[in-house]
Amino acid sequence: MYRGCSHDCAYCDGRAEGYYVEGDFSKDITVKINAEELLNRELDRSRKRKLMSNCFITLGGGVSDAYQHIEKKYELSRKTLLLIEKYNWPVHILTKSDLVLRDLDIIKRINEKSKAIVSFSFSSVDDEISKTFEPGSSLPSKRLEAMKKIKEAGITTGIFYMPVIPLITDSKKQMEETLNKCKNAGAEFVIFGSMTLKPGRQKEYFMNIIKVHYPMYVERYNKHYLDNNKYGVPSHEYRAYIHK
Numbered sequence: 667m668y669r670g671c672s673h674d675c676a677y678c679d680g681r682a683e684g685y686y687v688e689g690d691f692s693k694d695i696t697v698k699i700n701a702e703e704l705l706n707r708e709l710d711r712s713r714k715r716k717l718m719s720n721c722f723i724t725l726g727g728g729v730s731d732a733y734q735h736i737e738k739k740y741e742l743s744r745k746t747l748l749l750i751e752k753y754n755w756p757v758h759i760l761t762k763s764d765l766v767l768r769d770l771d772i773i774k775r776i777n778e779k780s781k782a783i784v785s786f787s788f789s790s791v792d793d794e795i796s797k798t799f800e801p802g803s804s805l806p807s808k809r810l811e812a813m814k815k816i817k818e819a820g821i822t823t824g825i826f827y828m829p830v831i832p833l834i835t836d837s838k839k840q841m842e843e844t845l846n847k848c849k850n851a852g853a854e855f856v857i858f859g860s861m862t863l864k865p866g867r868q869k870e871y872f873m874n875i876i877k878v879h880y881p882m883y884v885e886r887y888n889k890h891y892l893d894n895n896k897y898g899v900p901s902h903e904y905r906a907y908i909h910k
């Protein structure tokens with residue numbers, strides 16, 4: 667739908683060079699204005715080339731959020747859902763925005779016919795930390811409220827608990843609080859992942875924020891995220907801690 671993301675998460679790996687998103691990642695948003703036309707062609711069952719059966723169509727992305735601010739104007743995600751409904755496919759939506767509630771009418775109809783899942787991603791449930799690291803997204807408290815409404819509408823919901831931010835949102839207490847609040851809001855599953863920091867644009871952007879807001883952690887970050895690790899995975903020591 668889009669490339670670039672106004673949610674502007676400090677840790678977003680969409681900034682990494684390998685994704686080829688040029689310009690200011692959070693401001694220069696590319697809009698795929700022919701997405702509806704292309705998807706309509708792909709989903710048309712009368713065509714010879716068929717999609718796999720029994721698979722979910724995923725509405726979300728690694729270098730954008732389908733419900734970021736510009737969606738209010740272009741409504742590409744809403745139009746996509748209408749096509750998914752028309753062709754009777756199941757859908758899995760992943761977002762950090764409560765704007766998804768705008769489309770609850772369609773999501774409910776899809777769920778009745780073929781199944782819909784709505785997932786929210788969290789790095790914590792702390793609104794203050796989120797303002798620093800996810801300044802353009804809906805606050806975690808708003809995401810929890812949205813999750814509750816999705817659940818009350820009879821739709822499966824869960825969380826992508828990623829990335830947990832090392833040293834900042836990864837204490838046992840914080841993680842228990844996140845899991846408890848999400849469970850109380852209706853989350854039925856958790857998909858967990860630690861944070862990657864690929865050397866280059868992604869790491870530089872993130873570390874500039876650490877230098878300003880958490881300078882005391884700079885040294886430990888440099889120890890856990892080595893510049894010669896091109897995939898940006900944290901040290902074995904940190905991974906052992908966080909997965910435990």
Ligand code: SF4
Binds near residue numbers: 729731
């Ligand atoms: S919402 Fe997702 S795609 Fe958008 S900036 Fe945050 S991590 Fe990146």
